Structures are given as C-alpha cells and as structure tokens.
Amino acid sequence: NAGVTQTPKFQVLKTGQSMTLQCAQDMNHEYMSWYRQDPGMGLRLIHYSVGAGITDQGEVPNGYNVSRSTTEDFPLRLLSAAPSQTSVYFCASSPGGSYGYTFGSGTRLTVV
Amino acid sequence: QQPVQSPQAVILREGEDAVINCSSSKALYSVHWYRQKHGEAPVFLMILLKGGEQKGHDKISASFNEKKQQSSLYLTASQLSYSGTYFCGTESVARGSTLGRLYFGRGTQLTVWP
Numbered sequence: 429n430a431g432v433t434q435t436p437k438f439q440v441l442k443t444g445q446s447m448t449l450q451c452a453q454d455m456n457h458e459y460m461s462w463y464r465q466d467p468g469m470g471l472r473l474i475h476y477s478v479g480a481g482i483t484d485q486g487e488v489p490n491g492y493n494v495s496r497s498t499t500e501d502f503p504l505r506l507l508s509a510a511p512s513q514t515s516v517y518f519c520a521s522s523p524g525g526s527y528g529y530t531f532g533s534g535t536r537l538t539v540v
Numbered sequence: 541q542q543p544v545q546s547p548q549a550v551i552l553r554e555g556e557d558a559v560i561n562c563s564s565s566k567a568l569y570s571v572h573w574y575r576q577k578h579g580e581a582p583v584f585l586m587i588l589l590k591g592g593e594q595k596g597h598d599k600i601s602a603s604f605n606e607k608k609q610q611s612s613l614y615l616t617a618s619q620l621s622y623s624g625t626y627f628c629g630t631e632s633v634a635r636g637s638t639l640g641r642l643y644f645g646r647g648t649q650l651t652v653w654p
Contacts, residue, residue, distance in 0.1 A: 461642065463644070468646065470627060470646035471582070471644040472542075472644070473641065473643055473644075476641055476642075477640070478640040487542070518582070524639065526589055527587070528584030528586070528587050529574075531581035531583070532581060533581050
C-alpha cells in the first residue's frame with residue numbers, strides 16, 4: 429500500500445495562476461479531507477468528502493474547489509492563486525468510525 | 541469551530557510527565573490526537589469516541605469527558621522521541637454538523653531534553 433500520495437511536493441505559482449494539487453489513496457477510505465497549515469494556526473480544514481460524489485466546505489474554503497469522482501482521488505483546485513494561499517497543504521483519508529486519518533506527505537506551495 | 545488546546549508549549553526533561561488539554565464549545569462525537577515532527581506529516585495516535593472511554597498505548601494515554609467536551613492527553617515518563625507538536629482534532633454531533641468534518645486545534649509544542 430502506498431497510503432496517501434500527494435503531488436507535487438513543492439510548487440511556486442505566480443499570482444493569478446491556477447493549479448490542481450493531486451491526492452490519491454489506495455486504502456479504499458471513504459473520508460478524505462484537505463488541510464492547510466500555517467505557522468501558529470494549526471491545521472485548518474479547507475474541504476472534505478465522505479464518499480464519492482459528496483463534498484462539503486470546511487472552515488477556509490474560499491479560493492479552492494474540490495471534486496470526488498472516485499473513492500481514490502480527491503484533487504484540490506486553486507482557481508486564481510493569491511499570496512495568502514502560500515502554505516503547506518495536507519491531504520488525509522480515513523475509513524471513518526473509530527479510525528483516525530492517514531496524512532499525505534504534504535505540498536509546500538508558494539505564491540509570488 | 542477550532543478546539544482550544546493548552547498549553548501552547550511544554551518543555552520537559554526525559555522521564556517527566558506532561559498533560560495536554562483540548563476543549564470544545566460543541567457537543568462532540570470524537571476526539572483525535574496526532575503528533576507532528578518538524579517537516580513531517582501529522583501521525584495518528586489515538587481516537588476517543590463519545591462514551592468517555594480512556595485509551596492508551598505504551599506510556600501515552602488519553603481521556604474524554606463528554607459532559608465538559610474536554611479531552612486530555614497524558615504522556616508519562618517522557619522520552620526524547622516524544623518531542624513534536626501535538627494536535628487534537630474534534631468531530632461534532634451538534635445540529636448542522638456532520639461526521640467527517642474534523643477540526644484541529646492550534647497545537648502544543650512539546651520539547652523533551654536529555
């Protein structure tokens with residue numbers, strides 16, 4: 429099992445550019461989430477999904493879109509990058525219930 | 541929506557004990573605990589479900605007070621490997637909330653010195 433795979437690991441964008449952060453898991457987990465981590469702010473929930481075709485907003489969804497067409501994949505789209513979106517992004521998945529989340533290794537994004 | 545963690549930072553000598561607290565203003569279904577080392581992804585430690593169960597493995601354990609919507613993580617006889625940032629995450633059962641929506645606190649930085 430590869431677990432949760434995030435690509436790319438590093439990315440530099442110019443303000444206004446768009447891009448997609450990829451997240452894939454091979455554990456057949458129903459729950460998947462995207463978090464951003466900024467110094468002193470902890471992990472903040474952007475969007476989450478409880479199954480294929482079902483997504484919902486977290487606490488900081490503005491400027492981001494998601495879709496979940498398959499159980500395995502949960503891409504995060506930045507529509508028009510802004511310097512405030514400079515952060516480390518983590519994708520995580522879980523079977524739900526009494527199980528915790530497995531995190532990907534993260535994507536470090538810089539917007540200039 | 542974020543749970544509140546305290547303290548923000550703890551410095552220990554090897555062998556000492558520590559307690560990290562997590563509280564929420566919402567009725568909780570579950571509390572998760574994770575540890576993150578510098579430059580790495582968070583790693584799941586344990587989950588406590590509604591019902592007040594206490595869990596633990598090795599010298600790390602946790603409790604969940606359902607009435608107070610609080611959880612505590614206990615680290616006993618700390619080791620150098622315990623250093624890192626500890627996060628609690630909470631899922632609420634309050635009206636308008638759904639499972640799968642896990643909110644994290646801002647973290648507690650634990651440093652263990654030899």
